[in-house]
Amino acid sequence: MSNLHQEETLGKAYDSKLMGRLLQYAKPYWKWLTLCIFLxxxxxxxxxxxxxxxxIAIDDYINVYEEPIYYYQEAPSSNKAFSFEGRYYLKEKHLSDDSNYEGFIQLIQDEGNVYLVGGNQLLKNEDYEVIDDGQRANVKINNQIYSARLLTKEEVKNFRQNDITSLRNLSLVFFLIIxxxxxxxxIQVYILNYAGNTIVYQIRHQLFSHLQGMSLSFFxxxxxxxxxxxxxxxxxxLYEMYTSVVVNLFKDVFLLLGIIVIMLRLNVKLALISLLVLPLILISAAIFRRYIREAYREVRVKLASINSFLNENFTGMKTIHTxxxxxxxxxxFDQSNNELLKANQREILVFAIFRPFMEVLRSLGISLIIWYGGGQVLQQTIEFGVLFAFINYIKQFFQPINNLTEKYNILQSAMASSERIFALLDKETSIVDPEEPIVPxxxxxxxxxxxxWFAYNDEDWVLKDISFKINPGESIAFVGATGAGKSSIINLIGRFYDIQRGEILIDGVNIKDLPMKELRNSIGIVLQDVFMFSGTIKENILLNNRHVSDEKIREITEYVNLHSFIEKLPNQYDEVVMERGANFSTGQRQLLAFARALLFDPNVLILDEATSNIDTETETLIQDAIVKLIKGRTSIAIAHRLxxxxxxxxxxxLHRGELREMGNHQELLKMEGIYYKLYQLQYKESLSN
Structure with a gap:
């Protein structure tokens, strides 16, 4: 578990160096990302x-009652003027300093009726009384009487025709901009996700390609x-970071700044009162970041633990049943699952506290606006539309803040992921092609x-001062107890590992001077545990070698005694291979490995325990295939069956990493050394069986 915790430990929430490297991947797509930011x-x-x-709709075209409307006998220069019964009218907010108006009127509402009042006294901030005896109407203000005219519904419609038209146009504008x-x-979401997917595709492509080039010691x-x-x-x-943080961060910041600027322009005092909750927001966000970081980290650790446990158990299910x-x-599993449940509950608890608390703060902000702004509206210091806009803006103000807290989690996770990814990409393979290769x-x-001399770790030598020579076309066998170094020699010939001392020569050339592709194309290895990929039998034989005809494949499978088995299958060469070839026997997988090796026609053939754990009938087929395979090739075999x-x-x-004896079968028996003892032991076992 210590390694697991170390694996999932989260680094800094933001690392400029890591971010710089991540942005390098986005650089080829800067035009798309810039377009997204602009959108x-x-x-x-x-x-x-x-x-x-x-x-604007509320203050300019809906809520016009008690507002002064100036009238003219001749049309004023303002295009906001409208006509009614031979006069031209202009609202106060559209009045210019040089306007030569004759007077002003006001519209008032009383018990559902609309009156047009003329006079030199503004009704704004004044108490008034409408006196209507059915024949004429008057408005009483501060014991003064002003004449008023009751407008019919049609007259109200005609008088406010300009407002109706403007509201219709404004509604159309509202619909169009939405x-x-x-x-x-x-467009923005599509482009951003396209760019994000492409960037991550490139990272994944580079990472997989890099891992493919790593030596076996790395794995x-x-x-x-x-x-x-x-x-x-x-x-x-990283995809979440590129799509949710890198670009969308601009929208959240712009919205926050835009809301603050607009509120300040509408009403400075009301804006400052609205932003009284801002310090509480910043403090709560800081506390939330600390607790959610710990909760998030714990969930990651527990999730990694349960994934590791599941992988181990599903792989070893046969042993568990046995x-x-x-x-x-x-x-x-129940214990690990319960720990993950509790970790998730703790994370949910943090969100369950933070989110409602932010809603309380938002409600507090709205209540402050209603308390102060509502009073200002009643006093007619500010217009009702301004109050409405403030309430909407304060609601909008909290959405970017919630988004930013979520982006903090994504950014934190992305930093940890990028650190682990770059740690792999920065790890250089210990086995590289020579700068000036010799191509034979x-x-x-x-x-x-x-x-x-060779060791997997430091100087824990697996092979010690090994020297031997295999001539072209010779068949060589390595024997020895488990751990003697037989498989290590195979790995070294294919240069899957590099030796610490000495030299390995092929055709007189040091293998470190040969291109690895040329080297491995000339060596065929048939392992004891044959790995089969998901796909079909044909695909497992070809291994992406698309230049081989079906006739050639059949010829090879017949040659290694595999065709008779394949033709009995329902789909023959198109038969689906289950994971790791679970639907085939060990012997069948071994014959398939021979077909693979023969397909590439290697100059050197290596057989690692090719006949172990095989029934007698299949072993006969395999031995016959081996005889055909090694014909005309340098062959190396590792076998426990002497x-x-x-x-x-x-x-x-080989014995404990040292070369102890060398010769043919008869010569080694005459020595009566290690080989003789192994032969005697196996001979006695075969007799007892």
């Missing part, structure tokens, strides 16, 4: 404009599950070890 700014303007448009914003939002020290997580989960986290460990393993015209198959290697030209006996 987001327009979308933000549209979002900010909506409450303002409604404010529709325009919808279209822009679709010895890095669990497969961890590497899979890097290529899948961690790159997906030893009746279902109950014990379920109890362990042909491989003859001569292999020579000169004083080779009966299978008696006809080899040379047998090399």
């Amino acid at each position: 987001l700014i327009i979308i933000s303007v549209i979002d900010l404009a909506q409450p303002y448009i409604i404010k 529709s325009f914003g919808l279209v822009l939002n679709f 010895d020290n890095n669990p497969v599950g961890r590497l899979v997580t890097r290529v899948t989960n961690d790159t997906e986290t 030893f009746k460990r279902e109950k014990q393993q379920f109890e362990k 015209k042909e491989f003859k198959g001569e292999i020579e070890f000169k004083n080779v 009966s299978t290697i008696q006809n080899c030209d040379k047998i090399i006996v």
Whole structure:
């Protein structure tokens, strides 16, 4: 668990160096991302404009009662003027300093009736009384009487025709900008996600390509599950960062600044009162970040733990069933699952406290606006549309704040993921192609070890001062107890690992001077545990070699005694291979491996325990295939069954990493050394069976 915790430990929430490297991947798409930012700014303007448009509709065209309206005998220069019964009228807010008006009137409402009042006394902020006896109407203000005219519904409609037209136009504008914003939002989301997916595709492509070039020692020290997580989960986290943080951050910041600027322009005092909750927002956001970081980290650790446990148990399910460990393993899983549940609950608790608290703060902000702004509206110091706009803007103000807190989590996770991804990308492979490679015209198959020392870790030597030579076309066998170094020699010939001392020569050339592709194309290896990929039998034989005809494939499978088995299958060569070839026997997988090796026609063939754990009938087929395979090739075999290697030209006996004996079968028996003892032991076992 210590390694697991170390694996999932979160670094800094923001690292400028890591961010710089991440932005380098986005650099080729800067035009698309810049376009997204530009579109987001327009979308933000549209979002900010909506409450303002409604404010204009309320204050300019709906709430016009008790507002002074100036009248003229001749049409004024303002295009905002409108005519009614031979006069021209202009609202106070459209009045210019040089306007030569004759007087002003006001519209008032009383018990559902609309009156047109003329005089030199403004009704604004004044108490008035409408006196209507059915024949004439008057308005009483401060004990003064002013004449009033009751307007019919048709007259009200005619008098306010300009307002009705303006409201219709304003509604159309409102609808158009919302529709325009919808279209822009679709375009922006599509472009951003396209760019984000492409960027992550490039990162995933580079990461997988880099991992493919790593030496086997790298995979010895890095669990497969961890590497899979890097290529899948961690790159997906970066996708969230590119799409949710890098670009959308501009929208949230622009919205916040835009809301503050508009509120200050509408009414400074009301804006400052509205923003009294801002310090509480900042404090709560800081507290939230600290607690959600801890909760988020714990969930990641517990999730990684349960994933590791599941991977281990599903892989070892056969062993669990064999030893009746279902109950014990379920109890362990239940414990891990319960820990993950509690971690998720703690994370939910943090959100359950933060989100409602932010809603309380938003409600507090709105209540402050209603308390102060409502009073100002009653005193007619500010217009009702301004109050309406403030309420809407304060509602909008909290959405970017909530978004920013979520982006903090995404950014934190992305920093941790990018750190792990770049740690892999920065890790150089220990085995590289030579700068000036020697490309041989042909491989003859001569292999020579000169004083080779090799260790997987430091100086824990697996091979000690090994020297031998294999001539072209010779058949060589390596024998020895488990851990003697037989498989290590195979790995070194294919240069899957590099030696610490000595030289390995092929056709007189050091393998470190040969291109690895040329080297490995000339060596065919058939392992004891044959790995089969998901797909069909044909695909597993070809291994993406698309230049081989079906006739050639059949010829090869017949040659290695595999065709008779394949033609019995329902789909023959198109038969689907289950994971790791679980629907085929060990012998069938071995024959398929022979077909693979023969397809590439290698100069050197290496067989690692090719006949172990095979039934007698299948072993006969395999032995016949081996005879055909090694014909005309340098062949190296590793086998515990000494009966299978008696006809080899040379047998090399390894013991604890040292070359102890070398010769053919008869020569080694005459020595009565290690080989003799192994032969005697197996001979007695065969007799007892």
